[in-house]
Amino acid sequence: MKKMVMIGVGVAVLLAAAIGGTLFVTGAFGGHTAASATEAAPAPVKATAAYLPMDPAFTVNIEDGFATRFLQVEINLMYRDSSVVDRATKAMPHIRNDVLLLLSAQNRESIGTPEGRLALQAALLNKINEVLTADTGSGGIEAVYFTKLVVQ
Structure with a gap:
C-alpha cells in the first residue's frame, strides 16, 4: 500500500x-x-509621407509622327525626410532642367499606355534623385506622382 x-x-x-x-x-x-x-518588439515606424509640388506645371513639345503635340504634366514629389525640401529647393533649377529634357524626349506612343507612364515615373524618380545626389550629396525622393498629365 x-x-x-x-x-x-x-x-x-x-x-x-x-x-x-x-x-x-x-x-x-x-x-x-x-x-x-x-x-x-514593435516594428519601426516610418515617417509620414509628405509631398513637394513642382510648380509651375511642365509643358513640352513631343513628337507624334509628323505632328507636334503638347504634353502638360503636374508633378508632386513624395519624401519622408524634411531636409529633402530645403535640398530640393536649392537644386530646383537643375532638377527642372533635367525633368524638361526627359519629358521632351517622350513621344505620344511611349506615354499613351499605363506601362509607359509608369516607366516615365521611374525614369523621373531616378533622374531627380541623381540630380539631388550630385548637387546636395544625397537623394531622398521616394516617389514621383503625376497629378495632371495631358497630351494635346
Missing part, C-alpha cells in the same frame, strides 16, 4: 512539473523566451 502511495505521489509531481514547465515556456507566468521577446 505504501508503495502505491509513493508511485501516485511521484506521478503527481511529474505531472505538475510538466504542466508548470509548459506554462513557463509559453509565458503564462510572465517569463519571456527569446522568441516572445522578438515577437513583442
Whole structure:
C-alpha cells in the first residue's frame, strides 16, 4: 500500500512539473523566451509621407509622327525626410532642367499606355534623385506622382 502511495505521489509531481514547465515556456507566468521577446518588439515606424509640388506645371513639345503635340504634366514629389525640401529647393533649377529634357524626349506612343507612364515615373524618380545626389550629396525622393498629365 505504501508503495502505491509513493508511485501516485511521484506521478503527481511529474505531472505538475510538466504542466508548470509548459506554462513557463509559453509565458503564462510572465517569463519571456527569446522568441516572445522578438515577437513583442514593435516594428519601426516610418515617417509620414509628405509631398513637394513642382510648380509651375511642365509643358513640352513631343513628337507624334509628323505632328507636334503638347504634353502638360503636374508633378508632386513624395519624401519622408524634411531636409529633402530645403535640398530640393536649392537644386530646383537643375532638377527642372533635367525633368524638361526627359519629358521632351517622350513621344505620344511611349506615354499613351499605363506601362509607359509608369516607366516615365521611374525614369523621373531616378533622374531627380541623381540630380539631388550630385548637387546636395544625397537623394531622398521616394516617389514621383503625376497629378495632371495631358497630351494635346
